[in-house]
Structure formats: C-alpha cells, structure tokens
Amino acid sequence: MAAEPRRVFVDTNVLASILWKPGSATHAVALLAAGRAPTLVSETVLDELARFVHREGARRPAIVGQHRVWLQKQAPWSDVLPDPDRNAIERLLGRVPTEDAPVVAAALAGGATYLLSGDRGLLAALPSVGLRALAPSDVRRLHASGDWPWETVP
C-alpha cells in the first residue's frame, strides 16, 4: 500500500502573502498543489486571515474578493482542522512562542509533517516539537532537489 503523502500545515502569513501579491508564497503553494500535497489550515488560521483581509482590504480591495472566492469556491488548502483543546496548547508552552501554540498544536493533531511559514521565529522553534520547518523559498529548492516528497511536477 502506498504511503500517505506528507501533510503540510500552511500558516496565516503565507496565505496573506498570496492574497497580497504573487511571490514566493504563491509559487510554493502552487508547487505543493501540483504535487498533490495535502495542505492544512486550522480554524484559528482562517480567523486570522479574515482579520488580515478586514484590516488591509481598504488599501487593496482586490484581496477582499479573492478571499471570498477562496472561502466559497476554490481554496488553496485541502482541509480545515479544528482548534486544539487547552491541554494540547499547554503542552507546547515554553517550546514554541506562546501565541503560536494553538496553531502548532492543531498542526500536530492533524498529522502534519511540515509547517509552511514566512515567520523565521516560529520556523526556528518547530524542530523541538517534531515538525519540519518550511519557508516558502525552501519549497522551490526542495522541488528542485531529489528529496521532493510529493508527486513530481513535470
């Protein structure tokens, strides 16, 4: 039986970057989608993304419409995880930045192998909890290497 593809938890700042302007985050998520990598977010991530759109949408109205398209038709994530309980969050305190604990706990509960984020502070803390750190710019390098763990994009 084929092994289940490795799951990637996508952080809020990656989605916000895609909405704001095409760049390395857009390319990273497109490569993961083409490789059929399961991409996860949590309820908290969607809450944070909605707040980002609310906060910055007046400056760039196009992100409001694109965010609506994601929620109603075609999202760049394949699954939404529930927020973890308090015990799961408490277990991570002191190991990752406090406010990241709900997101990291959701990623772990959802069976993620990688966490994709542009936040270097968070990425640096991930190995201590058993998650592999992945910055958007790392995805292109991983794809070009022989270690790409998802389907190969022609």
Added chain:
Amino acid sequence: MREGAELPKLVLRVEADGSLRLPPEVLQAAGLGGHVELDLEPGSLSLRSAADTEGDDLSEEDIVAACREIRREVFEEKYGRRAP
C-alpha cells in the same frame, strides 16, 4: 461571451528583461492600463491593475509582522491572557 463562441487568440510575449507584454486590446478589454500584475493560481489567471497596488505596498516582512500582531490579538481573545 456566449457559450460555444470562439475565444480570441491571446499572444503573451516575454521581454528580454523577463517582463510580460500584453496586447493593448487585451488591456483595453479588461479595463486595465499601464502596469498590470498577473495572479497565477492553479487553474486560473487573473489581472490586477496598478491602481490597486501602487503606493500601498506591503513587503513580505510587513505581512509577517501584521500576522504576528493579529495572532497575539486572537490568542488574547480566545485564551484570555496576553502572550509574553
């Protein structure tokens, strides 16, 4: 456009500097002009005019910082305490 109508041919030319040139009739039909950004998503492509983007840009670092601030705000609301 009615169903079954033949789509007009769209020719995109990549310049030597890597920029993409769109035919004027495409820009005119889309109501765009001057600097245009392309949004590429799996299965779709959309155009965004410079009017949406000039003078109000956020860098990736700005976006990370904004999301960090929002995360602290959400944490405080949901879990009732301030993150250190």
